Amino acid sequence: MPLRNLLLAILFSSACLPAYAERLVLQLTLTPAGFSPKQLTVPANKRIQIKLVNKTQQVAELESYDMKFEKIAVPNGQISVFTGPLEAGKYTFFNDYSDHVTGTLIAKKP
Numbered sequence: 001m002p003l004r005n006l007l008l009a010i011l012f013s014s015a016c017l018p019a020y021a022e023r024l025v026l027q028l029t030l031t032p033a034g035f036s037p038k039q040l041t042v043p044a045n046k047r048i049q050i051k052l053v054n055k056t057q058q059v060a061e062l063e064s065y066d067m068k069f070e071k072i073a074v075p076n077g078q079i080s081v082f083t084g085p086l087e088a089g090k091y092t093f094f095n096d097y098s099d100h101v102t103g104t105l106i107a108k109k110p
Contacts, residue, residue, distance in 0.1 A: 024047065028040070030060050043109075045085040062096075091105040
């Protein structure tokens with residue numbers, strides 16, 4: 001019975017999450033030529049999920065000091081990172097395993 005009550009409490013609390021908990025999902029691809037797209041644009045003050053598909057034959061690490069995330073992506077694998085809400089401004093991300101592979105995210109005021 002306690003397990004049932006716990007599961008009901010979890011179900012009820014997740015159904016009552018405020019709307020601000022929703023995330024804007026962005027798609028990003030890493031190819032041998034770099035990130036595609038190289039620049040992402042989002043509204044400011046939104047929570048964000050970035051889904052990266054690594055279409056290379058190398059291990060990559062999607063990292064951002066500005067947005068405070070880092071995660072390894074295996075060759076031909078997919079990962080997600082989470083950030084935000086972000087104030088209006090320019091944020092950088094990069095493949096930590098490659099000096100020249102960078103991108104930007106622009107958060108704009110609505």
